[in-house]
Amino acid sequence: MSESKKICIVLHRRDLRLGDNSAVVSAIESGRLLIPIFVWNRQESEACDAGSASCWWLHHSLLELGNQYAKQGGELFFFREPTQSVIERLIREHDVEAVYWNRRYEPDAIKQDSGLKKSLKDAGIEVHSFNGSLLREPWEVETKQGDPYQVFTPFWKNVLASIDPDKPLSAPEAISFEKVRIESCKLDDFNLLPKLDWADSFHEYWTPGEQGAHESLSNFIRNGIDDYKGERDFPAKSGTSRMSPHLHFGEISPRQICHAVQVHLNRKRKDNGQPGADTYLSEIGWREFGYHILYHFPHTTEKSLKPKFDDFPWDNNAKDLKKWQQGMTGYPIVDAGMRELWETGWMHNRVRMIVGSFLAKDLLQNWKSGAEWFWDTLVDADLANNTLGWQWVAGSGADASPYFRVFNPVLQGERYDPSGKYIRQWIPELSELPDKWIHKPWEAPKDVLKDAGISLGETYPEPLVDHQEAREAALAIYEKIK
Numbered sequence: 442m443s444e445s446k447k448i449c450i451v452l453h454r455r456d457l458r459l460g461d462n463s464a465v466v467s468a469i470e471s472g473r474l475l476i477p478i479f480v481w482n483r484q485e486s487e488a489c490d491a492g493s494a495s496c497w498w499l500h501h502s503l504l505e506l507g508n509q510y511a512k513q514g515g516e517l518f519f520f521r522e523p524t525q526s527v528i529e530r531l532i533r534e535h536d537v538e539a540v541y542w543n544r545r546y547e548p549d550a551i552k553q554d555s556g557l558k559k560s561l562k563d564a565g566i567e568v569h570s571f572n573g574s575l576l577r578e579p580w581e582v583e584t585k586q587g588d589p590y591q592v593f594t595p596f597w598k599n600v601l602a603s604i605d606p607d608k609p610l611s612a613p614e615a616i617s618f619e620k621v622r623i624e625s626c627k628l629d630d631f632n633l634l635p636k637l638d639w640a641d642s643f644h645e646y647w648t649p650g651e652q653g654a655h656e657s658l659s660n661f662i663r664n665g666i667d668d669y670k671g672e673r674d675f676p677a678k679s680g681t682s683r684m685s686p687h688l689h690f691g692e693i694s695p696r697q698i699c700h701a702v703q704v705h706l707n708r709k710r711k712d713n714g715q716p717g718a719d720t721y722l723s724e725i726g727w728r729e730f731g732y733h734i735l736y737h738f739p740h741t742t743e744k745s746l747k748p749k750f751d752d753f754p755w756d757n758n759a760k761d762l763k764k765w766q767q768g769m770t771g772y773p774i775v776d777a778g779m780r781e782l783w784e785t786g787w788m789h790n791r792v793r794m795i796v797g798s799f800l801a802k803d804l805l806q807n808w809k810s811g812a813e814w815f816w817d818t819l820v821d822a823d824l825a826n827n828t829l830g831w832q833w834v835a836g837s838g839a840d841a842s843p844y845f846r847v848f849n850p851v852l853q854g855e856r857y858d859p860s861g862k863y864i865r866q867w868i869p870e871l872s873e874l875p876d877k878w879i880h881k882p883w884e885a886p887k888d889v890l891k892d893a894g895i896s897l898g899e900t901y902p903e904p905l906v907d908h909q910e911a912r913e914a915a916l917a918i919y920e921k922i923k
């Protein structure tokens with residue numbers, strides 16, 4: 442036990458960074474010696490933390506954070522017991538006075554954290570919690586009537602008017618650590634990496650960790666943000682920032698992103714913003730909105746925000762669901778998206794909307810089965826944003842796409858992937874098909890298909906449903922429940 446200085450624990454969860462980390466900075470400023478820890482307890486974690494693809498990310502992100510602590514002369518300690526037992530043991534074995542963490546907002550996480558806070562305080566331990574992942578706390582933003590927002594535009598206006606203009610906190614230059622031996626486990630003991638080789642290709646697309654997050658952001662601000670408004674809807678282009686997994690795991694904070702965008706605008710002397718940057722920041726706003734809705738309406742992970750949708754007679758057809766998951770629906774834009782997801786752990790936002798609409802409205806599958814698949818396969822799986830996104834496509838959520846708006850997968854493909862580049866990238870068996878037919882191979886003349894080496898139903902599936910008929914069937918059901 443340290444003779445001279447008192448000790449504190451920094452409990453990392455989804456704040457896997459040292460820059461702009463209020464919990465870390467406050468712990469250092471308290472003058473105490475730090476014990477940084479990360480706990481992975483299956484029972485606690487399954488409720489709110491990570492599906493399989495996210496576990497891949499988490500492993501590599503923890504490795505990076507551990508390396509950063511090692512560079513400062515310390516160690517990130519890993520534990521598998523329940524968080525409360527770990528902390529109680531550290532308090533017993535070391536002279537721990539205080540615990541620092543950044544807040545989480547998922548219903549199960551709030552329950553866990555409130556229980557932990559109460560029992561630590563009852564035991565006379567200081568607890569300091571901070572906002573590490575949002576621009577504004579969900580309870581700070583309300584309508585004039587004092588209610589939570591359910592519509593994005595006034596919500597975002599309110600947030601923008603009151604964003605903290607402070608610069609993000611710098612990463613600490615020096616950290617003093619508790620140096621006594623601490624009994625912990627190894628990162629590998631968490632068994633986060635998938636057993637199959639499915640995620641092996643992820644490294645080609647991603648660099649988890651704080652440094653990777655900042656490199657991606659700089660690259661996007663240098664090369665993409667000014668054109669973001671015009672380019673963001675085209676899945677074959679690199680028109681978006683791909684910050685979502687970095688944001689989810691807190692390798693970067695939204696405050697750091699907003700600040701970097703502002704620095705870019707100042708450099709270009711665009712004091713009143715510009716369309717690319719404004720649109721980009723409003724997408725960060727949609728993320729905030731997702732957390733606002735999740736916090737105030739926690740039941741939306743299970744039930745529709747608009748209760749009438751709970752009576753929707755979903756057609757729970759396991760075969761159709763499987764074909765959708767495998768990218769074998771016969772609609773190229775849907776299948777390309779689902780295959781991009783499987784290969785990279787990510788899918789372009791426009792295509793997420795198309796595949797979501799197709800599952801909920803063409804195949805009449807409960808949006809929750811889509812949300813569950815995304816949860817397991819996305820590296821950016823995030824309870825707030827995934828719930829918001831799925832309820833949006835199903836028409837049952839906050840500020841949602843109206844149910845009667847059924848995305849037409851052929852028209853969407855022709856509009857947002859006019860040359861079929863995205864389709865050819867993810868569905869090689871269609872690569873020889875001329876542009877005219879690439880989004881509707883079933884309409885192509887037989888000789889064209891033959892020349893392209895395609896035999897529908899054999900090399901590539903026939904469409905699983907007729908979109909026009911499926912649309913009418915969905916609208917007829919909607920008429921009954923609305």
Ligand SMILES: Cc1cc2nc3c(=O)[nH]c(=O)nc-3n(C[C@H](O)[C@H](O)[C@H](O)COP(=O)(O)OP(=O)(O)OC[C@H]3O[C@@H](n4cnc5c(N)ncnc54)[C@H](O)[C@@H]3O)c2cc1C
Nearest residue numbers: 681682683684685724725727728790793822823826827830
């Ligand atoms: C059905 C469906 C499910 C989704 N599931 C998730 C999810 O699990 N995790 C997730 O992070 N996003 C989810 N989204 C939102 C969005 O698709 C992704 O955030 C975006 O594609 C990430 O790519 P990007 O970082 O390049 O985005 P950019 O376009 O570069 O946007 C920057 C950031 O803004 C936020 N953002 C952008 N669009 C949205 C949005 N529509 N809703 C909320 N936040 C947004 C993200 O944090 C994103 O990283 C979902 C959308 C839909 C339609």
